Amino acid sequence: MVNSVKETRERFEHEKDVLKREMDNMMKGWTKELEAITKDYGQMMKGVDDTIKNNSVKMQTEKFKMQKEITLLKRDKLKLEKEIEAAIQKINGFEDKMYGQPIFDLEVVDQLLDAISDRNLRVGHRETMKNSKLIH
Numbered sequence: 001m002v003n004s005v006k007e008t009r010e011r012f013e014h015e016k017d018v019l020k021r022e023m024d025n026m027m028k029g030w031t032k033e034l035e036a037i038t039k040d041y042g043q044m045m046k047g048v049d050d051t052i053k054n055n056s057v058k059m060q061t062e063k064f065k066m067q068k069e070i071t072l073l074k075r076d077k078l079k080l081e082k083e084i085e086a087a088i089q090k091i092n093g094f095e096d097k098m099y100g101q102p103i104f105d106l107e108v109v110d111q112l113l114d115a116i117s118d119r120n121l122r123v124g125h126r127e128t129m130k131n132s133k134l135i136h
Helices: 002-099 110-120
Strands: none
Touching: none
16 A cells, blocks of 8 residues: 555656646746747837837928928918009009099908919818908
8 A cells, every 4th residue: 555655646746747847838938929929019019119200200390391381371472462552552652643533442352362362272271271361
């Protein structure tokens, strides 16, 4: 009976060692797999981060260009409005000299300027961009 117990104990010890090795092998496999997943995820996230940074820089550059263009267009519009006003005043001066009074009722009609601008704007921006009244 003592021999039977010793044999059983040895068999259990052997099975325990086998199971321990199998568990160690499984843990090593899972660890390697986890490391590979972590590495792949890190590389993927770095790529996403780089893409976001590049897109952000592009968007900021585009926004700056658009703001610059808007500023230039506003400056040009103001210059044209001043030239129109000066031309109207010049015509009024000629009328006064020639006829002693204004003959034509010349003034800038903002609705006409808005209509011209509306034709040049993209459809989505037509309602949001209206000419401000600068000439009176």
